Amino acid sequence: MTTILDTRAPAADRPRHPEKANRPDAPLLRKPDWLRVKAPGSAGYLETRNIVREHGLTTVCEEAGCPNIGECWQKRHATMMIMGDTCTRACAFCNVRTGLPLPLDANEPRRVGDAVAKLGLEHVVITSVDRDDLADGGAGHFAAVIQAIRAACPATTIEVLTPDFLRKDGALEQVVGARPDVFNHNLETVPSLYLTIRPGARYFHSLRLLQRVKELDRTMFTKSGIMLGLGEERNEVLQLMDDLRTAEVDFLTIGQYLQPSRKHAAVARFVPPDEFGSYARIASAKGFLLVSSSPLTRSSHHAGEDFAKLKAARQAVTASERATRS
Numbered sequence: 001m002t003t004i005l006d007t008r009a010p011a012a013d014r015p016r017h018p019e020k021a022n023r024p025d026a027p028l029l030r031k032p033d034w035l036r037v038k039a040p041g042s043a044g045y046l047e048t049r050n051i052v053r054e055h056g057l058t059t060v061c062e063e064a065g066c067p068n069i070g071e072c073w074q075k076r077h078a079t080m081m082i083m084g085d086t087c088t089r090a091c092a093f094c095n096v097r098t099g100l101p102l103p104l105d106a107n108e109p110r111r112v113g114d115a116v117a118k119l120g121l122e123h124v125v126i127t128s129v130d131r132d133d134l135a136d137g138g139a140g141h142f143a144a145v146i147q148a149i150r151a152a153c154p155a156t157t158i159e160v161l162t163p164d165f166l167r168k169d170g171a172l173e174q175v176v177g178a179r180p181d182v183f184n185h186n187l188e189t190v191p192s193l194y195l196t197i198r199p200g201a202r203y204f205h206s207l208r209l210l211q212r213v214k215e216l217d218r219t220m221f222t223k224s225g226i227m228l229g230l231g232e233e234r235n236e237v238l239q240l241m242d243d244l245r246t247a248e249v250d251f252l253t254i255g256q257y258l259q260p261s262r263k264h265a266a267v268a269r270f271v272p273p274d275e276f277g278s279y280a281r282i283a284s285a286k287g288f289l290l291v292s293s294s295p296l297t298r299s300s301h302h303a304g305e306d307f308a309k310l311k312a313a314r315q316a317v318t319a320s321e322r323a324t325r326s
Helices: 043-054 069-074 108-119 139-152 171-177 191-197 203-216 234-246 273-285 303-325
Strands: 080-082 123-128 157-161 182-184 221-228 251-256 290-293
Touching (some): 043 069, 080 108, 080 139, 108 139, 123 139, 123 303, 139 171, 157 303, 191 203, 191 234, 203 234, 221 234, 221 303, 234 273
Parallel strands (some): 080 123, 157 182, 221 251
16 A cells, blocks of 8 residues: 655645746736726625635635626625636646645535525536646536536526646536536637647647537537737737637637736736727627627626526527528
């Protein structure tokens, strides 16, 4: 028998991003007025935080330093981040802790279901860290969480924001088989920036993942998001839109990249709101059912309202197609 001793320091004492510790500091640009938000602290925010703490859950809202946390938590909308707080990837843009994750918590699905019920959520977003250490990338855990939410809150619609399940055969099929209402996987940036911004991922694998969802279930909504301000060119963003439409993705989100620390990728520029509006109009013309494009847009921001808009947009397209055929 082999005994493995975990000699790591407690999580609070370990550096959050050890792989970035020796990188030179990148400049921090001053945020323009359109990116400034109020500090959280409302009664609704505090109540949501207490429920999250009570159930021992992790949220991407906190771990990724989302600027919309005050607004969303005031409405009791929290995006659950399952499978721990430590990611096996080391993306240059992300504030989530990196390192060797702890084993999966078998009780987490039940706790998530209980928290969703206590928060009274009509729509919930479930995301996760990357778990390259697991044989299925955590797909079975995703499925278990979906099933637990269905048991605790049958009327709640479920959106998943998944890793890419790179080299995890059969993982995607497990998640799709659990029948979430929306399947989201973010491309994050244009392919020319992958080696520096998202080095552990592969652009065309992520595209294929989204396309495969539609092959497995034509009725499932698919969604993807990107950040602007990392040095991408406009023509690259337009080509990315075409790539997503080829994969039949329904919903595109576009937001401003915000640099978590001096050790993360630098902000190349702050994209003005009118440019986000221009991208929204172009994406809509390319055939996306729904587009959310603004400096503060994030994948889970207004997810419940957007799901209602998605359903309405599909119904309108279906009705138009039926009228054309008749």
